[in-house]
Amino acid sequence: MEQLTVAMAKGRTATKAMKLFEQAGIYFSSLQDDSRKLVLTDDSGQVKLIFVKAVDVPTYVEKGAADIGIIGKDVLLEDPKDVYEMVDLRISACKLVVAGFPGPYPNTQLTVASKYPHVAKTFFTNKGIRTDVITLNGSVELAPLIGMADVIVDIVETGKTLKENGLVVLEEIADSSARLIVNKASFAIKTAVIQQLIGSVKEGMGVST
Missing domain, CATH: 3.40.190.10 (Periplasmic binding protein-like II)
Known part of the structure; x- marks a missing residue:
């Protein structure tokens, strides 16, 4: 599996998103609540997580520095970016x-x-x-x-x-809630692995894929 880079901001949404990842079988055992690390890799070595400011998440995804981002719909409405909005994660509503x-x-x-x-x-x-x-x-x-x-x-x-x-x-x-967004070029090049991750997240949420 190709490595995917996921961008999100630290805080309540990240805490909830990490639970969604765990439900999808993606674990970041090295993540500590008081850690100041900005880059982490999941236990499988296939998902790299980068922490950035919330307002910057869509930019990292649009520019390809991250394949995937998790960000509130309110941020996307305020500063629309050329990305795919794939999943309403139903958190931080x-x-x-x-x-x-x-x-x-x-x-x-x-x-x-x-x-x-x-x-x-x-x-x-x-x-x-x-x-x-x-x-x-x-x-x-x-x-x-x-x-x-x-x-x-x-x-x-x-x-x-x-x-x-x-x-x-x-x-x-x-209405606003956290959304999973995807870089357009990444989706074209890494279609299978991105769809696999999205499918796992949806399955963990109990959403039909």
Whole structure:
């Protein structure tokens, strides 16, 4: 079997993805919770795992530095890449939403704060609403509280942070969960081994192949 390189980011999604790999018979015994290693090989020597920043996963896959990537749909929506989206892994499920204070928001001109400026701009443009999008990378919920933005566009899992800050979901934009993506050239050259890995992952998930 040809070696495959898989890119993902460390964190909760990686922890869940590793369980999917184990269910598929792919084991990384050398992986330790406190390890700072960026490159690991599975016990069979056939799958190489590289850890990168979440937003960089699709780029590593698109450019061929990785054959396969595991990344949230929200990242793919924000920065679309020329890759194959093969499997919804059904982990790290959340929603991309518009949130703000309860009640209607202005429908002519909005100031929107978000770590997803492309998604936000596209969503409101399609609704015919002009926007001034402010890109923030953390504590986006703060923007409406201090009057910097009318609404925010962000991912929501439980809604607890919104609720604790007096904000509510005003509209849902898209569902998001971790996806398995594949480099197009890799899929053409390593079709059999990639399909084998995908089939094993699906079987471990209990999904018919």
